[in-house]
Amino acid sequence: MANMTFIWAVVGVVAYIILAPFVGGLLAGFDRKFTAHMQGRKGPPVLQPFFDVSKLLKKEITVVNKGQRFLVVCFLLFIVITGCLFFAGLDLLMCFFALTTAAIFLVLAAYSAHSAYSHMGAQRELLQMLCYEPIILLIAVGFYVATDSFAVTGILHGTVSPIVWLPLLFIAFVMILPAKLGKSPFDISTSHHAHQEIVKGVTTELAGGNLAMVEIAHWYEDVFLLGVIFLFIANMNHWWTIILGVIVCLVVYFIQTLIDNTCARVKWNEMLRFTWLVAIALGVTNVILVYYLR
Amino acid sequence: MADITKSPWIMHYDASSCNGCDIEVLACLTPLYDVERFGIINTGNPKHADILLITGSVNTQNQEVVKQLYEQMPEPKVVVAIGICACNGGVFKECYNVLGGVDKVIPVDVYVPGCAARPQSIVDGVVKGLGVLKEKREAMKKKA
């Protein structure tokens, strides 16, 4: 049994490292296609994100300082570690800590350049973290009170799907997801769209290969975040929940695109007010209820 | 690996245009022309841009800005001058503060004439620019 879990963990990690960029890139491609159709345009080919990254890798690398490249590499590395921990079925808390560390590296990379826009993006990224980090932590706590386990495998082998106990927390997570995916209304630090009032926020000073690394990291990150969505739904004792989980992931991603196209970017204080008053309130209520009812 | 020309990111700078050409540049992004079909993105960041679209003539005030934007773009890069003003100064040529076309300050690869340049010819100019972009990339590879 112990051997089996180990094999599955290795399979999960290898699959994640190899497949996640493709899945993430394709999702980004479909996202752009849907966005274009919602705006009455034809849009780029689905493979466009891959073309973009391959072009970025061919550009001259203009680094503003040596440290920046190191920080960007760390950002990518920690995102990959986050996903690996998750798909190996290990501790969810560890995943979230690695995720936060990764985000901090991106902020540091932005701060390392002497650029007003880059700095502004970094500050806003920190504000965004202030908004979504509590929810992320609540998710770990929520999973624990609902399934008595912090480990991904433990959660998957619970008696019922966690969503049964954590519907409000799920909604709260979907609410803060735009901040993580760089989508409106919470894309204040950097938008995945081309134009923004602070040029490109955190990625303003990153060019060529460095920007490509950030893009790839985002693909990895997107797959990890969808993995968390999947974890809400899936339960190994009922095979159909696995299919349902994948469907829910795709639906949530589509809803994010829809929200992105129908909402304007909000100011940071509105984002803070909304996430703390609505999303965190939902999450906390949910956790307290489960704690006493279960 | 995909070709470098499949993902041209554009930066648009208004040197001293009358805004006629700028409106036409922006028109290219609308559903009717939809340049994103070709992977073209209108970015506001020189460090992310492959193609610099300049409208209007260069004047004494902004020649430094134009130079700086050009220098901040990573190689390979292409400059497309949009409208007759950007090509040679156009109707503003005689003004006391106007230096003339964009090529007085930075090297221009493609000239798109017209007053204002039509969206079709702008898209055409950018596509011509892609050819130049590819050549420059090849040259870069040989050097490396």
Ligand code: SF4
């Ligand atoms: S070419 Fe004509 S439309 Fe374009 S900037 Fe000059 S005057 Fe304006």
